[in-house]
Amino acid sequence: MLSLRGVVVPAMKEKFDLVSLMLERTGDTLKDGDVLVISSKFIAISEGRVVRLASVRVSDRAMVLARMYHVDERLCELVIRESDEIIGGIPGFILATKEGILTPNAGIDKSNVIHGSVVLYPRRADESARMIRDSVRFAKGVNVGVVVCDSRLAPTRRGTTGVAIAASGLEGILDMRGRQDLFGNVLKVTSQAVADDLSSASELLMGESDEATPIVVVRGLVPKLMAETEYPSRRFSISIDDCVYMRSLGYPEIKEGRQNTLLGTGTGPAKR
Secondary structure: OOEEEEEOOOOOOOOOOHHHHHHHHHOOOOOOOOEEEEEHHHHHHHOOOEEEHHHOOOOHHHHHHHHHHOOOHHHHHHHHHHOOEEEEEEOOEEEEEEOOEEEEHHHOEOOOOOOOEEEOOOOOHHHHHHHHHHHHHHHHOOOOEEEEEEEEEOOOOOOEEEEEEEEEEEOOOEEOOOOEOOOOOEOOOOEEOHHHHHHHHHHHHHOOOOOOOOEEEEEOOOHHHEEEEEEOHHHHOOOHHHOHHHHHOOHHHHHHHOOOOOOOOOOOOOOO
16 A cells, blocks of 8 residues: 655755755655655755846846746746746746756746745756665665656646656656556557656645645555666656647647747757
8 A cells, every 4th residue: 555654854945965864854764665755846955956046147038038928037047047948938937848847937946945046956856866765775775766856737737736857766657558458458658657646646745835845755656666777857758749738739830930039949958
């Protein structure tokens, strides 16, 4: 039976030792096969990925985006720097891709951080997941899985759910193709987003406001899902050209018409 236990921690405002705090808070309760679901924001804060908006120098492109979407020009500048591609936006939000994830404002968050600051995504969430897993194995002698999660909005749906941006030590996606359903129909395209499911379940305990629960211990995952495998963010994603939503909305054609314009591609880490 699957069980989840939230781990409450103090509010953290600046860079800190994530592993030490996590080991202190989980004590000797971890067992082989447990999965640690950890907030991407909590990891990012531990890395010092908090940016004071007043310190951001704004480019001409950011000022254009700010006027188009009524977003703080300093935040626009950070979105340009952090995103892989800017898709568009509405007043107050810029829709972008970040390491294959479609997300408002490239995942940059203003909540649960000092006023006037924002939190970026972790530098390398997959490396953080692997480091946490290795640290637990070394310090506690147990083999756990790790999922780095964030909250997300789904098209036409109200409210947030969870999304995995990295995982280590478990099968983040279970390929169901070739299996039969109850009536003998062969599944042709179905995959189960295991890490996303764990992220959404954990979001119930993490919350979105003052719960102070950025770590959830999941116990009871079926053993076959535990594996010596790594999932960087892009392994969870498909290309925009293969996405049923984006293709149905005609984005590949819109993108082609935007080449060499301000809204073409971002200047994310791989492009700087």
